Amino acid sequence: MNTKNWLAAFLFVLLLTNLCYSQNTIAGNTVPPTKVELKLASLYPHAFDINWHVRKMGEKIQVVTFNCNCQEGLELMTITFDTAGIILRKDIRISKNDLPGTILSYITSNYTNGFIYGDIIKIDDNGTVSYTVILLQASPAGEPVSGGWTYILKFKVSGEFISVDKK
Numbered sequence: 001m002n003t004k005n006w007l008a009a010f011l012f013v014l015l016l017t018n019l020c021y022s023q024n025t026i027a028g029n030t031v032p033p034t035k036v037e038l039k040l041a042s043l044y045p046h047a048f049d050i051n052w053h054v055r056k057m058g059e060k061i062q063v064v065t066f067n068c069n070c071q072e073g074l075e076l077m078t079i080t081f082d083t084a085g086i087i088l089r090k091d092i093r094i095s096k097n098d099l100p101g102t103i104l105s106y107i108t109s110n111y112t113n114g115f116i117y118g119d120i121i122k123i124d125d126n127g128t129v130s131y132t133v134i135l136l137q138a139s140p141a142g143e144p145v146s147g148g149w150t151y152i153l154k155f156k157v158s159g160e161f162i163s164v165d166k167k
Helices: 003-022 034-043 101-110
Strands: 048-053 061-067 077-082 087-093 115-125 128-137 150-156 161-166
Touching: 034 061, 034 077, 101 128, 101 150
Parallel strands: none
Antiparallel strands: 048 061, 061 077, 077 087, 087 115, 115 128, 128 150, 150 161
């Protein structure tokens, strides 16, 4: 095969691949399998700002982030579904007041000054519940410090401390 034919074949395959991939997107947003979309609509009929995340081609999971005015959490939620519409994982933003008392006590005892709460996420990973609490270094005025420390604390559902990641 000469160079021109090889180059033409390569460009054709490249264009065909992009065309096939774009068939599963609308304005840059992945179109989910029908079962997954229907499951989300049935569970969260008031969801808005829905964003289906692009996953690796051929992967058997679908991730969606959305906002809702629901009792389960504060606005933004992330749910991972399998292609049959079964929920595998939920990441739900919650308030400080929704944390178990043991977690609040741990944070109060170990991070006494100079930190404010960032995101607080309740994670239900296929039935195993845990919490992630992000603490941000704060100025004396109570504002996050640009370039300051961030602590990512992880806890079991019981409130037992698991780990900390300092960034």
